[in-house]
Each structure stands twice: as C-alpha cells, then as structure tokens.
Amino acid sequence: MQRSFFLRHPSVLIFIGFLALFTLAVTLLADATGTGALSTSFVKTLGRTLCLCLVAIAMDVVWGYCGILSLGHFAFFGIGGYAIGMWLMYARTEEIVAASMAARPLPPTPQELTDAIGTQIFGVVGSSDFPAIWAFAHSLPLQLLAVVLVPGLLALVFGWLAFRSRVTGVYLSILTQAMTLALSLYLFQNDSGLRGNNGLSGLQNIPGAAELGQDVISIRFFWASALALGLGYVLFAWVTSGKMGSVIRAIRDDEARVRFLGYHVESYKLFVFTITAIVAGIAGAIYYPQAGIINPAEIAPIASIYLAVWVAIGGRGRLYGAVIGAAAVSLLSSWFTGGGAPPIDLGFYRILWTDWWLVLLGFAFVAVTLFFPKGIGGLFDLVMIRRPVEDRTGDYGPDAGAWRRDEGREEGEEDR
C-alpha cells in the first residue's frame, strides 16, 4: 500500500500546521477581527512577508533543487504585481471619475469616460491615451489570467531559448539578470505605457470595496497570502518529492548523466522554470495590493539577488529553509531600515543601521556561505535526534573472530 503524501512527508504537515497557527494568531490580534494588538500596517507587513516566502520557495525549487541560479524570479513577481495593479488602478479610477461626472447635467458618453480615466492615470507621464497593453485592464478575470500567463509565457520562451542552447551555470544567471535588467529599464521609460518610474499606485484601494476599511482589507489579504503560501508549499513539495524530485535533483548534480538515462533535461528545466515563474507571478499579485505601489525599481536585478540571498541564508534544497530565510531576512531588513534598531554610538562614529544594514546582510551572507552552507534550515538537522542508521543487518563477517552485530552497534554509539 502506498502511504499518503503527507505521511511520507511529515515536514509538509508540520509546516501547514505552523502556518495555520500563525494565521489564527494574527487573526485574533488584528484590528478588524481581534483585539487590535497588531496595527493594520503590521498586518500588511506580515501578509507581504508571506508572499515573499512564497516567491522564495519558488526560487528554492529552481535553484536549490534544480540548480538553476535564476536572477529573474523577482521580475516574474513584479509582472504579476503589474498585471493585477493595472486592473486595480483602472477600476478604482473609473469609480472616482464616474462619481464626479454623475453630477453633470448630461451623463458622460463611454468615450468621455474612457478619456477621463486615461487623463487621470497617464497625466503624470504627459499623456491621456490608453496604450495597447491596457486593453484588458477593465476586466478583472482577464488581468487575473495575465497574472498567470504573462510570467508563464515569458519564462517559457526565455527558458526555451536559454536551455535549448545549453547555457548553464553562471552564464545562465547572467542571462536571467540581463532579462530582468532589460525589463526594468523598459518599464522605467515613460512611453512604456506603465507610467514609467511612477509605477502604479493606490493599489491598496480595492474597487467595489469602498465601504470596507483598510483594517478589513489587510486581514483578508493576509488570509489570501497565507492560503497561497500553503497551497504553493504543497504544490512544490509534490513537485520535489518522489520520482520527479529525484530527476530534478539528479539534473542539478549531473545533467549529462541524466541525459544518457533518456531524460530530456531541457524539458524538465523548462517545466521547473515556468511553474516557479507562474507561482512567483501569483505571489506578486497578492503582494502589491498590500504594498499599495509598484514601480520599476521593484523589478531591478537587486531584488532578484536579494531573493537568492534569502534562500541561501535560509537553506537551499529544503522548502521550509526558504520560508525561514525570506521571513527572517525581510522582517529584519524592515526593522533595521525602518529605524527600529537602536544606533550604536562608538564615540568617534555612530553606526546608523539604515546605512549599515546592507553591510551586515553582506557579512551574514558570506558567513552563511562559508560556515553554514546548509543555512538556517540546516539547524534542524542538528536539533533532530538522528536515529542511528543500521549499517548492516547481520554480523560483520562469517568467521568466528568477526564482530557480532551488537558489537558494531556499540562502537557506532561510542562514535556518536
């Protein structure tokens, strides 16, 4: 009999349990649903952190399991954010414009309405016409489809070109970084159609939910983030377990050998690259309404490098490691850069953490790489009591002088 998936992978169940407890605790402490001990902005921070954890496990699958150091996954995250942001901005502006025009003696024609929305949205970049990529912005279902399809297709095409040419290792990393940089530079232009460096803003206002306060919206998005993280975790645990996981890890360790076993390595890489890009896009679509604003700086290569740092610090090759790394480093980062950490006065110099946080993070990254290659997640290996592994079932040799099985076991225990 095949045991159920969760029994074979108890860590998945433990993770889901922790996530559920955490969600419950936050719900009980939030403004809208509980005591109000947690401020609305902090609930948003926690919800955003869960989205970062989701993109981190996607990164862990592509890097830690499949060995592709992608420096482009935050670009997919950003694309997801832009896709949902276009609808949020369009629909919200439409509401406001319609309300202000309703007071006029003559009701506005559809064309007048569209023009007015265009002026509102694109006024900052000196334009009022809708660019072609806004063609579906009026429709939530179509933009939700774009959240999945645009990162997915971009990853599919990019991955197909890169993997087919057998670009691997650091060259592939550089290529993904170039893609990210090109995308962010393109978005920085005012005529890219996505408001240049202004980005999309006001995303925290959910159209059609004007009567709901931000406290309610924040906890709902927190729930959505927790649900997405839970589902994403189960999905990736499924992908990286069993035979699929075995093939993926084998590709990481020796892809030429996997080819000679008859596996089309490029298809597997493409599969992993694309599915993780889609999940990254979904994570971005839940993140940015909680952040309220998205601009091209979010997509800059540095963001994807951060992502790699989180996964390295948390522990590559284990999903919960990526979650721990993303949560710990991003929360610490907002504590240090938000002025939460007290400055250290050395007499001759005052260490302001807003300036020095990046240096500290850099040292932490180097230290983890050199001294704890397994990252924070590796601590679990130390904490867990290792069950002694029986190295043999019988005696050590056939003749009378050979060790009996128990002697070997005692020796092994002394070693420990």
Place this chain on the structure above:
Amino acid sequence: MSTLLEVSGVSVTFDGFRAINNLSLSIGEPEMRAIIGPNGAGKTTMMDIITGKTKPDEGRVLWGEMSRNLLGMSESRIAQEGIGRKFQRPTVFEAQTVRENLALALKNRRGPFDVWLRGRRPEDEGRIGELAAEIGLTAELGRVSGELSHGQKQWLEIGMLLAQEPRLLLVDEPAAGMTPAEREHTTDLLKRAARTRAVIVVEHDMEFVRRLECKVTVLHEGRVLAEGSIDHVTSDQEVIDVYLGR
C-alpha cells in the same frame, strides 16, 4: 543475427587532431563485442558519437531495423531508442539512495508530466528488488549511494544500465577497480546480457577480454586495425607493434 548498429565512414576532428578517422563498425543483435586499443585510439570518442554527445564531421551511424540515422538525435532520444552507457568512472547520483538511482533508470516514460503525475508505479518496486538482487545490493537499497564502496558503485551503475533495458549496452572499462571475484561476476553478467542484446565492452585488461570469449575489435588512431577472435588479433603483427608490444 541481424545488424543493430552500423557505424560507417565516421570521422571527427578536434582542433586539427583526428580522433576518429573513417571508422566503420557493425554490431549485431545479440552480440558481444570487445573493443581494445591503446590510449588515444578513439574508444571513448566512438562511444560519445554513438550516444550523441559528439557530432562527427562526416559519416553515418545507422540504428535498428529501419536503419535510422542516430546523428540527428539528442542524447536523451538516443537513450530512449535503447542505447545504454556505462561510464569509466562510476557516475551514480551520490546524494540519492540506491533505490532512487535504480528507479531513475527504470524503463518508463520519460516526459516531465508522465514522471510528475504518474510517479513511481507499484510494479517498479518489484523490478527494483530483482535488479538489486542481481547486482547484490539488496541490503543497501535504502542507503545513500555516495556511501557505497567503489565496487558497489560500479555495480549500481551496471544495475542502472540493466534497468534501462537497452538493446545496446556500451560499457567502458567495467572491471576497473574491482576485485577478482567481482570481475568474474561482471563477466558472467555481461555474457548473460549478451544473449539477448548487443553489448560493446571497452577494456584495457586482456585477461578480462579473453574471458568474455567474443569477437574483438582493435582500434588505433581512430580506425579499426584488426578484427576477429582474441587469438587472431593478438597474433596480428601490426597489433603487436602498436599495442601489445609496447
């Protein structure tokens, strides 16, 4: 015995060095063939060409009843056609268990979605058990293969090769690093495999080749120098000059 693989007029040059020079070779099914030759004779390059790793400058490699050209196919496609390869250095996936290694090699559908959604089938477990018994690693199935001894890794790789159920086995120095008893076991296993399929063994050790009791091809400077029984080739003056005499 019908022809399974026909290498004809193949040449390949690396930076001006002719590694393979108008090589022709044909293997039947079933057949055992040993290939010997001094270092640099082109033995490994020949295997690279058959398995699709190296593209030759000219020539053809024809395969099977339909005489299809292997040269346009990818490595994975060629492996799926039924050509299995064992490398000189044991290359098993050291971070994975013996069971996982064997499961990876089992002849099954190889597409990502097949593997992901169907996973490991119940009947695979039985096949893995049989293979493990054949290569003497039943007790080690749950162990991480990086912990195995050199000889056990060689065995595991042979087991993985058998798991693929190839029609043609390319075996590069199978006896390297094995004890005399293990060598004997290897010979038996290869001979048994050669009853139903084609086996090409590249080997330096003449004693080992003699025990295989098969036709021998001697390669030298990328071409076939002599072909025939072991006694025939070892008495060939040219072979003695370039290889055995040194």
